[in-house]
Amino acid sequence: MSGGTEKKAYEGRSITVTFEARRCLHAAECVDGLPEVFDTAKRPWIRPDAAEAERLAEVVRRCPSGALRYELVDGGSETPDRPTQLRATPPDS
Template identity: 40%
Template sequence: MRVKPTKKEYAGQEVTIIWQAHKCIHSERCWRNLPEVFRYGQRPWVDPDGAEGEKIRHQIEQCPSGALTYVGQEKGLSIEDGDLKAKVIPNGPIMVQGSIMFSHADGSSSIEKNPVLCRCGGSANKPFCDGTHKRIGFEG
């Protein structure tokens, strides 16, 4: 069963950060690398004025699942002819590089850029990874 898509925007002076919780795989890269903006355990957990805009945009571009984006980054997202790449992460998900169109069981469709796909079978957000593999000790 797919988790209902949620999208939150955090507007700052230089950048508006978009967080889509349903895409997050909890890699922890955001708050480990830029804790002044991505404040683990605090509410709100995102402070868009915690660092300069260019630094924030650079960190967001490192998000492996695409759960974090910024206004303007997602424009022009489309499916184009080209190579797709997929990397199987040991004891973790499949990380796809490229855009894929998904046709969902409920009849809806979506284009996802760089989706991270579940391999453990435990995700509450199938076919996407939600980080459950860490909690259940998935090996493979």
């Protein structure tokens, strides 16, 4: 036994997925939900960038054991916070 909780993080551009193998019940919700991200035949077996962060988060939430978790890189805000800067520039006369 190697001991301790083995939790691995898979970092994507806008979402990080963590996986704790010890908790996994092999319910395969993840693999069924997004085969392009979760592929146990590949290393790494989770590729967060292979799907939209939103869809990935949805599948991660389906994991019945809590082995999978996610964290949005930008803190989870869904609304774009680019400042609105519309300034009326009067034409030179």
